[in-house]
Structures are given as C-alpha cells and as structure tokens.
Amino acid sequence: xxxxxxxxxxxxxxxxxxxxxxxxxxxxxxxxxxxIVLLQVGNAMVWITFASISDVxxxxxxxxxxxxxxxxxxYLAAYIPFGPVSSYMLDTHGLRRSLVLASLINATGAxxxxxxxFLAAPHARLAxxxxxxxxxxxxxxxxxxxxxxxxxxWFSENQRATANTIASLSNPxxxxxxxxxxxxxxxxxxxxxxxxxxxxxxxxxxxLLVVLSLxxxxxxxxSASAHEKSEPFKAGLRSLIYNKQYxxxxxxxxxGVAVVNVISTLLGQMxxxxxxxxxxxxxxxxxxxxxGLVGAGVCGAIVDTYHAFRPVLKVFFFLACCSLYAxxxxxxxxxxxxxxxxAGVLGFFTFGILPVALELGVECTxxxxxxxxxxxxxxxxxxLGIPLLLGCSAxxxxxxxxxxxxxNGTETKTYHDMTNPSYMLSGVxxxxxxxxxxxxxxxxxxxxxxxxxxxxxxx
Numbered sequence: 457x458x459x460x461x462x463x464x465x466x467x468x469x470x471x472x473x474x475x476x477x478x479x480x481x482x483x484x485x486x487x488x489x490x491x492i493v494l495l496q497v498g499n500a501m502v503w504i505t506f507a508s509i510s511d512v513x514x515x516x517x518x519x520x521x522x523x524x525x526x527x528x529x530x531y532l533a534a535y536i537p538f539g540p541v542s543s544y545m546l547d548t549h550g551l552r553r554s555l556v557l558a559s560l561i562n563a564t565g566a567x568x569x570x571x572x573x574f575l576a577a578p579h580a581r582l583a584x585x586x587x588x589x590x591x592x593x594x595x596x597x598x599x600x601x602x603x604x605x606x607x608x609x610w611f612s613e614n615q616r617a618t619a620n621t622i623a624s625l626s627n628p629x630x631x632x633x634x635x636x637x638x639x640x641x642x643x644x645x646x647x648x649x650x651x652x653x654x655x656x657x658x659x660x661x662x663x664l665l666v667v668l669s670l671x672x673x674x675x676x677x678x679s680a681s682a683h684e685k686s687e688p689f690k691a692g693l694r695s696l697i698y699n700k701q702y703x704x705x706x707x708x709x710x711x712g713v714a715v716v717n718v719i720s721t722l723l724g725q726m727x728x729x730x731x732x733x734x735x736x737x738x739x740x741x742x743x744x745x746x747x748g749l750v751g752a753g754v755c756g757a758i759v760d761t762y763h764a765f766r767p768v769l770k771v772f773f774f775l776a777c778c779s780l781y782a783x784x785x786x787x788x789x790x791x792x793x794x795x796x797x798x799a800g801v802l803g804f805f806t807f808g809i810l811p812v813a814l815e816l817g818v819e820c821t822x823x824x825x826x827x828x829x830x831x832x833x834x835x836x837x838x839x840l841g842i843p844l845l846l847g848c849s850a851x852x853x854x855x856x857x858x859x860x861x862x863x864n865g866t867e868t869k870t871y872h873d874m875t876n877p878s879y880m881l882s883g884v885x886x887x888x889x890x891x892x893x894x895x896x897x898x899x900x901x902x903x904x905x906x907x908x909x910x911x912x913x914x915x
Contacts, residue, residue: 481678484671485610488551489619491665492599492606493626495555498659499562499599500630501637502569502592503531505655508724508738509638509648516645517585518578521725525849527589528721532845534593535838539831542597546605546827547689552672558598559663565591566656573649592659600627601831604814608826612678613905614760621756621811628745628807631720635741639734679905686825696832701820701897706836708895709813711888712773713837714844715780715881716806719744721845725852726874730787732795739792740799747800748807755808763902765816766895769809773892776805777885784878820897822904844884848877 506513510524517524545554565588572584603623611619634655641651687695696702719726720741727737755772759765779802786798817829852874 478676479612479679480674480676481610481612481615482674484674485619485678488606488610488670489623491662491670492555492602492623493629494658495559495562495599495662495666496603496623496626497630497633498566498655498662499592499596500627501634501655502562502566502589502659503528503596504631504634504720505638505651507638507721508635508741509642509734510724511728511734512642512645513648516578516648517582519582522849523582525721525845527585529842529845530586530589531593531596532717532838532841534590535597535835536842538594539597539601539835539838542601543825543828543831544689545598546601546831547686547692547825550672551602551605551609552666552670554598555602555666555670558595559659559666562592562595562599563656563659563663565589565593565595566652566659570649570652570656573652597831597834600834601827604818604826604830608679608818609673610678613902616679617760617811617815618756620815621752624811624814625749625752625807628748628810632742632745635720635723635745636738639738684823684904687823689825689828692821692824692828695824696821696828699821701895702817702829704891704895705813705817705820705897706833708773708888708891709809709817709833710836710840711884711891712776712806712809712813713834714840715885715888717837717841718845718848718881722848722874722877726787726878727795729852729873729875730795731790732792736792740796743796743799744803745807746803748803751804751806751808752811755812759812759815763899765812765819765899766897769812769816769895770893772805772808772812773889776802776809777882777889779805780882780885781879784875784882787878788875816895816897819899819901822901844881848874848880851877851880 506524506527510521513519513524514521542554542558545557568588568591569585570588572581572588575581575584603620606623607616607619637654638651641647641654686692723741723744724734724737727740728734732740751772755768758768779798783795783798783802786794789795814830814833817833818824818826821829
C-alpha cells in the first residue's frame with residue numbers, strides 16, 4: 457500500500473489514522489506548560505504559607521499550633537470531595553475550561569486572605585484566611601491533576617516525562633518559595649499582611665494568562681496516544697477500580713505523598729523543636745525542594761530516554777525511605793549544616809519519584825484518561841495525609857523548652873518535640889515501599905503507540 461493510502465485509513469469511523477511521521481509537536485506547548493507551572497507555584501505557595509512562621513502566626517492570630525496546622529489541612533481535606541470532580545472536569549470538559557475555573561477560584565481565595573487582614577480582631581482575620589484557603593484548596597485538585605493530561609495532549613512520547621516533571625515539580629517549587637519567603641518577609645505579626653499580598657500576585661497573574669491565552673489542545677496530535685480518544689469518565693473509573701496494578705501504585709504513591717505533605721507542613725515545627733529558628737527551618741525546606749528538582753530532572757531524563765519507569769520508581773522509593781530515617785536522626789544532633797545536607801538528599805530521592813509515578817499511572821491504565829489516573833493518585837495522597845497529619849500532631853511531645861537566639865539575644869521558648877512523629881513517618885514510608893516493590897504492570901500506553909506505529913507501516 458502506498459504512503460498516501462496509509463495516511464487516509466479510517467480509525468473507528470471517526471478520524472483519519474495519522475502515520476507516525478505526521479505527528480507534530482507545536483512550539484505553543486511550552487507556553488501551555490509555563491501557564492500550568494505558574495498556576496501550580498501560586499497554589500502551592502498559598503498552601504504552605506504559615507508552615508515556616510508558625511510561631512509568629514500563632515501569636516498574630518491568637519491561636520494554637522494545631523489551628524495553624526488546620527490551615528494547611530484544608531488542602532488535604534478539600535481534595536476528598538473535589539478530587540473526583542476535578543477528574544470529571546478534566547476528562548469531560550478538557551484542559552482549558554477546567555483550568556479557567558480553577559485559576560479564577562484560586563485567585564479569589566488568595567485575595568480573600570489578604571482582604572481579611574484588614575479586620576481588627578485576630579480571630580476575624582483568621583476566619584477570612586480559612587475561607588480564602590478553602591477556595592484555593594478547592595482549586596488544587598484540578599491544578600495538581602492537569603500536568604499528565606497536558607503532557608499527553610501537547611507533547612510527543614520522548615518529551616512527555618520531561619513535561620510532566622516540569623509541571624508536577626512546579627508544585628514543590630511553590631512549596632519551597634512558600635517555605636523560604638515567609639521568614640524573610642515576616643519578622644513580626646504585622647508583616648503577614650505584606651506576605652499575603654505577595655502570595656496573591658502570582659495567583660492573579662496565572663488566572664489572567666489562563667483566561668486569555670490557554671488552549672485546550674494543539675491543531676494536530678503530537679503522538680498516537682493523543683490521537684486516540686480516552687475512555688469516558690465512568691468507564692475509566694470502573695477500569696481503575698478493577699486494575700490491581702493501579703491499586704498497588706495508588707496505595708504506595710498515596711502513602712508516600714501523604715508523608716511528604718506532612719513533612720512539608722510540619723517541617724518548621726520539626727526544626728523548631730530541635731533548636732533551629734524560623735529562618736533555618738525555611739532554608740531546610742528550600743534544600744529539600746531544590747535538591748528535589750535536581751532529582752526529578754535526573755528521573756525525567758532517564759525515563760524519557762530509556763522508559764525505565766518501574767526500576768527508577770523502586771530504586772528512588774527505597775533510597776527515599778533510607779534518607780527519611782537518616783534525616784530524622786541528623787535533625788536531633790542540632791547541626792544545621794548536617795540537617796541541610798540530609799534534607800537535600802531526602803528531597804533528591806523523594807521528589808524524583810513524583811513525575812515517574814504519575815507517568816506510570818497513565819501507562820498502567822491506558823486508555824483511561826490521564827486526568828483520571830493522576831487525579832485519583834493525588835486523591836489517595838491527600839486523603840491519607842489527613843489522619844497522618846492529625847496523628848503526628850497528637851503524637852508530638854508537648855512543652856519542650858529551648859533557649860533560642862533572637863536578634864543577638866536569647867529567649868526561652870516552648871516547642872513541640874516532633875522526633876517520635878518523624879520516626880512514625882519513616883515507618884509509614886517503609887510500609888508504602890512494599891506496595892511499590894510489588895508493582896509489575898506493563899507500559900500499556902507505550903505498547904499501544906508502538907503497535908499503532910507498526911500497523912500503519914504494514915497496513
């Protein structure tokens with residue numbers, strides 16, 4: 457059969473089957489990726505706003521550490537009802553409509569937090585912070601679930617993992633900024649107003665760009681899998697429920713994400729409890745994330761080149777567990793340099809797992825929509841994070857008095873000792889490793905793409 461004949465073959469009576477040479481990636485894919493990155497960064501900054509300044513925040517809002525932790529907990533709690541909704545939105549209404557809605561809700565929530573700071577009563581200010589935080593939390597499921605769909609829709613097979621890495625890790629970048637900036641900006645309670653304004657700006661810019669310029673999909677597909685239509689949402693949901701390999705990944709990834717979420721939320725308190733100040737706690741968070749970006753870049757390059765998803769996931773997950781035990785121990789030694797190094801090692805292996813696991817979720821469930829497979833992986837992580845965070849808060853030793861250095865002087869403060877909760881998190885991560893090691897699924901999306909490419913040449 458001639459090439460011109462192959463190019464006009466009909467696929468399922470709907471659209472022409474496109475040969476592999478006709479798949480095209482458009483330069484506009486990077487602009488789409490940039491908008492998703494900005495949206496992810498802004499949303500994550502809102503989530504972690506008070507984690508590294510928990511001491512100042514409790515005084516400014518006249519509340520407890522537990523209530524400040526609940527501000528972050530809203531993100532985890534909101535994912536449970538709105539996670540499935542976000543998967544449905546992405547599957548049914550596509551990338552543009554979903555992200556326009558999410559970005560507008562997110563920007564509104566960020567500005568509500570800022571507006572509430574003009575109220576006089578501390579508890580009234582805190583109430584508006586909660587309202588705004590809840591709105592941003594409602595937007596988060598669509599924000600977190602969209603990178604795999606965007607990568608599958610806009611990028612070719614040899615760039616999907618890299619695109620997913622960049623988009624997915626913009627969330628940890630936001631966490632890093634949300635950990636480092638607050639101690640720099642906030643030296644006393646009244647500085648929180650400026651901090652909330654700074655955090656509202658990227659969310660507003662992201663909403664503006666998404667509304668004005670985000671496109672749903674390119675004119676022609678970049679790959680065979682992007683050319684094929686995904687299963688409808690309900691059919692895809694049934695496929696996920698009965699896919700044993702996906703359930704193994706869901707459990708292992710969910711527990712792993714839950715551990716990382718709790719560490720991100722409580723890192724300031726973990727550091728404070730060992731004598732580190734808020735600035736040092738913020739720098740530990742930055743070391744965790746910056747090294748994580750490097751680790752994710754290494755993982756993305758490996759899987760894009762060799763498609764070695766399973767081996768990379770299992771090796772990095774095992775080393776992440778070892779690193780968590782080591783970080784917990786080193787933190788108790790009181791050496792900031794050693795703690796920073798171990799935070800970097802932990803971040804390198806921990807965040808390297810993220811894009812690989814999300815890509816594996818798509819590979820083992822194809823032709824289920826990438827939005828659904830990623831959405832429910834994130835849902836597991838956020839849902840499991842709630843009892844884990846509450847358990848760590850309850851398990852912390854109360855009333856540890858430490859002498860800390862403040863403005864060239866010393867002051868005795870009372871903190872929670874988070875050593876036991878930290879070891880508990882290490883145990884949970886080790887339990888999650890069992891499920892990851894049992895994961896053996898084939899790469900169904902890659903196999904389907906290769907089969908289609910071969911069929912187009914032999915038809």
